[in-house]
Amino acid sequence: MTVKNNGRARGKLFVAIAASCITLVLTLLAVNLAGGERKLEEQVQRSYGTDDVQYQRAMGVLLGPPIVEGNRFQALHNGDSIFPPMLAAIRGAQRSITFETYIYWSGDIGRQFADALSERARAGIPVHVLLDWVGSAKIDEAFLQEMQAAGVQIRKFHKPAWYDITRVNNRTHRKLLVVDGRIGFTGGVGIAPEWTGHAQDPEHWRDSHFAVEGPVVAQMQAVFMDNWIKASGEVLHDERYFPAVSPAGNGRAQVFSSSPTGGSDSMHLMYLLSIAAATRTIDLSSAYFVPDDLAIHALVEAMKRGVRVRIIVPGPIIDAETVRAASRASWGPLLEAGAQISEYQPTMFHCKIFVVDGLLVSVGSTNFDNRSFRLNDEANLNIYDAAFAEELTRQFERDLQQSRRITLQAWQERPLLEKAKERVAALLSAQL
Numbered sequence: 001m002t003v004k005n006n007g008r009a010r011g012k013l014f015v016a017i018a019a020s021c022i023t024l025v026l027t028l029l030a031v032n033l034a035g036g037e038r039k040l041e042e043q044v045q046r047s048y049g050t051d052d053v054q055y056q057r058a059m060g061v062l063l064g065p066p067i068v069e070g071n072r073f074q075a076l077h078n079g080d081s082i083f084p085p086m087l088a089a090i091r092g093a094q095r096s097i098t099f100e101t102y103i104y105w106s107g108d109i110g111r112q113f114a115d116a117l118s119e120r121a122r123a124g125i126p127v128h129v130l131l132d133w134v135g136s137a138k139i140d141e142a143f144l145q146e147m148q149a150a151g152v153q154i155r156k157f158h159k160p161a162w163y164d165i166t167r168v169n170n171r172t173h174r175k176l177l178v179v180d181g182r183i184g185f186t187g188g189v190g191i192a193p194e195w196t197g198h199a200q201d202p203e204h205w206r207d208s209h210f211a212v213e214g215p216v217v218a219q220m221q222a223v224f225m226d227n228w229i230k231a232s233g234e235v236l237h238d239e240r241y242f243p244a245v246s247p248a249g250n251g252r253a254q255v256f257s258s259s260p261t262g263g264s265d266s267m268h269l270m271y272l273l274s275i276a277a278a279t280r281t282i283d284l285s286s287a288y289f290v291p292d293d294l295a296i297h298a299l300v301e302a303m304k305r306g307v308r309v310r311i312i313v314p315g316p317i318i319d320a321e322t323v324r325a326a327s328r329a330s331w332g333p334l335l336e337a338g339a340q341i342s343e344y345q346p347t348m349f350h351c352k353i354f355v356v357d358g359l360l361v362s363v364g365s366t367n368f369d370n371r372s373f374r375l376n377d378e379a380n381l382n383i384y385d386a387a388f389a390e391e392l393t394r395q396f397e398r399d400l401q402q403s404r405r406i407t408l409q410a411w412q413e414r415p416l417l418e419k420a421k422e423r424v425a426a427l428l429s430a431q432l
Helices: 002-032 051-063 077-093 109-123 140-152 164-171 214-233 266-277 291-304 321-329 332-337 371-373 385-401 408-410 416-426
Strands: 068-077 097-103 129-133 153-157 178-179 181-188 208-213 251-258 281-286 310-314 340-346 352-356 360-364 378-384 403-406
Touching: 051 251, 051 266, 051 378, 068 077, 068 140, 068 178, 068 378, 068 385, 077 109, 077 129, 077 208, 077 332, 097 214, 109 129, 109 140, 129 214, 140 153, 140 360, 153 181, 153 214, 178 214, 181 214, 181 360, 181 378, 208 214, 214 251, 214 378, 251 266, 266 352, 266 360, 266 371, 266 378, 281 385, 291 332, 310 321, 310 332, 310 385, 321 416, 352 385, 360 385
Parallel strands: 097 129, 129 153, 281 310, 310 340
Antiparallel strands: 068 208, 068 251, 097 178, 178 181, 181 208, 251 378, 281 352, 340 403, 352 360, 360 378
16 A cells, blocks of 8 residues: 555656646746737827938937948848958958858858958957857858867857746847948848849849948947847957047948847837838838738828838748738738738848838848847848938839739738638737
8 A cells, every 4th residue: 555655646746747847848938939028009109200300319319329420331232242242351351350140051151251250360350250049050060160260259149048948039130240340231141042142043032231331330340249248248349349430421320229138129119210200201121021010000100191101022932931921911901001012023032121201221130020129139220311212212113123012902802711821820920
């Protein structure tokens, strides 16, 4: 009898321990999949237009670092135009290189970056590379070994630990390269074969990246340093990283960043403020477009006051079908209000460009979705320059020529099975 009682006791203990473990895992998973801290609950009211000085004052004081003058910008479209200037800047570095990216995989382009960064490190230039743990999971281990052997300092952002798996859901999605503290690059590209070429087929994606020179580069460097400190505990602050920078042009800009650890919806608010201020036009290129109710309402209100809204999103060639389905589920109110939504056809469309009233151009890593607004660390270069906005509008219209416009009727008449899949996908929008 004693043996049976002991067996029952051990069984009950095992069940209790197992139940506790399952509860712990489910609790951690629930926290990990939380949608991020949300503070924005009310609509942003329109108080001024983009042509009002208060608009830029709010963008520079309420939201982010000051808007600085004296900058020069260059738009680079697709890998054949993007990677050569980035690699040339790295190979010409004389004082420092800081590089933060989400995706760094394998392939020839990964090899070229590893070789260039390694060569500069061997030459005695301090080289700091910050990779997201999730985004760089497919990196060729040989690249890491080569760079580390050459003296490149590599850190992984938010590598998970059993006691804090929630950090995996907060990823650095930023794409920042700063060379000598004087020239910076940001935009949508990752370091992988998909971004090479010139968007000539489904295996080579359509994307844009941007080079910038001038005082605003110091703001870009400061954004890199924010996460470098988190990942390494090291503060890089001397003249190699923050030199005195002379004006390089006439452009006005700021580098705007966001992070859930800051406890705010700052990037989300930046977009909402700009939509509320829009008077004439909004052009949005978005690789992952899953707007929430606040964004949908803001865009609808803009169209009610006569703003033309055009949006380009990926078409059938996409790397995340769930995102596409969740996106399409939200289009009804936008199409009914008159939004022009078009799907890019030739290949995956990975651009992240926001142009308002032919004045504001916001480019960088941010997608128009909850993951970018509340879960990821993001960074955008906000440019206030009519000539540059005109250039980006021309490129937007070239992309429109290769896109298929979705009418309200076509959206309403899509198959029932497709509608059902979209509704299911929309349930996951907090993570997309």
